[in-house]
Amino acid sequence: MGLLLQRGGCVTSFCMEPIDVLAQYFQFASFRGPQEAIIRRVLAGGHALVLMPTGGGKSLCYQVPALMPQKTAASEESGPLNGTQCEPITLVLSPLIALMKDQVDVLRRRGIDATFINSSLSRKERVGRYASVAQGRHPLLYVTPERFRKPEFIEAIGGRDVRLLAVDEAHCISEWGHDFRPDYTRLGEFRALLGNPTTIALTATATPEVQTDIVRQLGLRPDEVQLYHEGIDRPNLRLAVEEVWGDDEKLAQIAAVRERHPAGTGSGIVYFTLIRTLERFSELLRKQGVPHVNYHGDLDRQQRRRIQNEFMQSRCPLVLATPAFGMGIDKEDIRFVIHAEIPGSMEAWYQEIGRAGRDGRPSDCVLLYEEADLSTQMEFIRWSNPDPHFYERVHDLLVHDAEQVAAFGLEWMREKLHARQKHDRRLEAALAMLERYGAIEGTANEAGWEPVQLKVTGEIPAELLDADRLAAKLKRDQMKLLALVQLVRHEGDRRQFIHDYFGVKLIMAD
Numbered sequence: 001m002g003l004l005l006q007r008g009g010c011v012t013s014f015c016m017e018p019i020d021v022l023a024q025y026f027q028f029a030s031f032r033g034p035q036e037a038i039i040r041r042v043l044a045g046g047h048a049l050v051l052m053p054t055g056g057g058k059s060l061c062y063q064v065p066a067l068m069p070q071k072t073a074a075s076e077e078s079g080p081l082n083g084t085q086c087e088p089i090t091l092v093l094s095p096l097i098a099l100m101k102d103q104v105d106v107l108r109r110r111g112i113d114a115t116f117i118n119s120s121l122s123r124k125e126r127v128g129r130y131a132s133v134a135q136g137r138h139p140l141l142y143v144t145p146e147r148f149r150k151p152e153f154i155e156a157i158g159g160r161d162v163r164l165l166a167v168d169e170a171h172c173i174s175e176w177g178h179d180f181r182p183d184y185t186r187l188g189e190f191r192a193l194l195g196n197p198t199t200i201a202l203t204a205t206a207t208p209e210v211q212t213d214i215v216r217q218l219g220l221r222p223d224e225v226q227l228y229h230e231g232i233d234r235p236n237l238r239l240a241v242e243e244v245w246g247d248d249e250k251l252a253q254i255a256a257v258r259e260r261h262p263a264g265t266g267s268g269i270v271y272f273t274l275i276r277t278l279e280r281f282s283e284l285l286r287k288q289g290v291p292h293v294n295y296h297g298d299l300d301r302q303q304r305r306r307i308q309n310e311f312m313q314s315r316c317p318l319v320l321a322t323p324a325f326g327m328g329i330d331k332e333d334i335r336f337v338i339h340a341e342i343p344g345s346m347e348a349w350y351q352e353i354g355r356a357g358r359d360g361r362p363s364d365c366v367l368l369y370e371e372a373d374l375s376t377q378m379e380f381i382r383w384s385n386p387d388p389h390f391y392e393r394v395h396d397l398l399v400h401d402a403e404q405v406a407a408f409g410l411e412w413m414r415e416k417l418h419a420r421q422k423h424d425r426r427l428e429a430a431l432a433m434l435e436r437y438g439a440i441e442g443t444a445n446e447a448g449w450e451p452v453q454l455k456v457t458g459e460i461p462a463e464l465l466d467a468d469r470l471a472a473k474l475k476r477d478q479m480k481l482l483a484l485v486q487l488v489r490h491e492g493d494r495r496q497f498i499h500d501y502f503g504v505k506l507i508m509a510d
């Protein structure tokens with residue numbers, strides 16, 4: 001770790017500028033918006049918090065610094081150290097295992113020796129990657145924060161000069177945000193372990209509370225972190241809210257939006273909360289002769305991939321989808337995103353509409369609001385917030401009835417837990433939280449858990465047994481949905497309302 005002290009002595013080699021790296025590896029002619037300022041900031045060793053809309057180009061803000069040629073003072077001395085060990089590495093923390101491979105594949109196709117380590121790899125592959133990291137390969141390494149639980153990882157990364165720590169989807173740090181991930185709260189600790197490297201945190205959606213929390217959780221002082229707030233406004237997105245009643249009115253709205261964007265001008269997404277509603281609309285559209293594909297969590301992985309590809313290649317320009325669709329969708333010409341049912345939170349809605357109009361051309365984002373849909377979301381929020389007693393029962397089953405669980409799966413568990421109501425997702429929610437806190441291990445994907453592989457690895461964390469804390473979280477989740485309802489009801493400028501919700505808090509000032 002002594003090497004880390006040498007970072008101050010690093011010199012950028014010769015006349016290679018960020019723009020040259022951009023051209024050489026990415027074949028782009030110019031930076032967008034604040035990208036260059038951010039890159040220069042982190043190259044100078046300054047920390048940054050970047051708020052940029054989805055598709056704004058956050059990745060380059062850490063990928064370009066990662067690829068800047070750099071000589072360290074230590075490598076010039078070429079002492080007893082193995083030269084390759086002096087190569088700096090940029091560590092990217094990302095919450096989504098599902099996306100890592102795609103992100104890394106894109107980089108590798110550009111000739112960049114990036115890699116990832118996560119639980120999707122076989123043991124052998126993982127060991128191989130630890131070794132190549134330890135040996136000084138890979139200027140860019142993607143991991144989830146949970147990776148820090150593994151001593152082998154700490155050992156592999158321990159000998160490297162971490163030039164930059166990039167925290168992608170940084171809102172996961174905060175309990176106040178959506179998608180909270182307990183391991184993200186240990187980031188301050190991880191930073192210390194890595195020798196307090198320069199850190200860049202990036203997200204598309206962070207309320208002022210979340211912004212403050214990100215800085216605090218990183219173990220940084222507000223005055224050390226430069227905030228780059230791109231504004232959340234995407235001028236080319238036309239935002240509309242339509243109050244509707246019944247399927248017919250929804251269908252008419254969908255037709256009206258489609259008419260504004262005739263075939264050949266791009267594609268569109270219609271989001272649903274429930275697979276059941278999605279399928280009902282699919283049938284109605286089919287009767288109208290509207291070609292489309294469906295994407296939801298009940299399809300198997302292969303089917304989902306095929307549909308995603310069809311959509312990406314514009315073979316079918318309309319997709320009906322649940323929120324499972326869209327992670328990593330980087331399609332330029334999405335002309336509209338319609339929500340046929342109200343999404344679960346302001347954050348989720350904003351993230352989903354962010355997929356529209358990445359090419360900068362006018363695009364429509366229409367939220368169809370039917371009051372009856374609200375109760376579905378309220379129910380979802382309740383189900384995704386189990387109480388302490390429920391956590392205890394799930395944990396108990398896994399400890400004492402492991403054989404039955406392995407043999408009969410989640411259905412059996414659900415039966416035991418009397419959680420058989422239609423949308424009761426408490427079991428899934430509880431398993432996900434137990435896994436996030438490291439109390440169990442297993443594999444879960446959108447299609448569900450593999451019960452056979454569930455393994456208890458620890459006690460229930462105190463956080464999940466604290467009724468007050470869980471009640472507060474439930475309340476916060478409800479408030480995020482309420483914000484969306486307020487947006488619908490808002491008489492004034494809706495853009496201003498959204499801007500205030502995700503506003504810039506003067507984090508420097510407090």
Ligand code: ADP
Pocket residue numbers: 028029030031032035052053054055056057058059060330
């Ligand atoms: P975000 O993480 O902010 O959602 P990405 O980093 O994935 O966005 O970038 C979105 C898209 O924009 C990518 O296809 C990326 O290659 C492209 N992009 C980013 N910056 C530039 C640039 N300066 N010039 C051209 N394309 C860019």
Ligand code: MG
Pocket residue numbers: 058059168
């Ligand atoms: Mg991104």
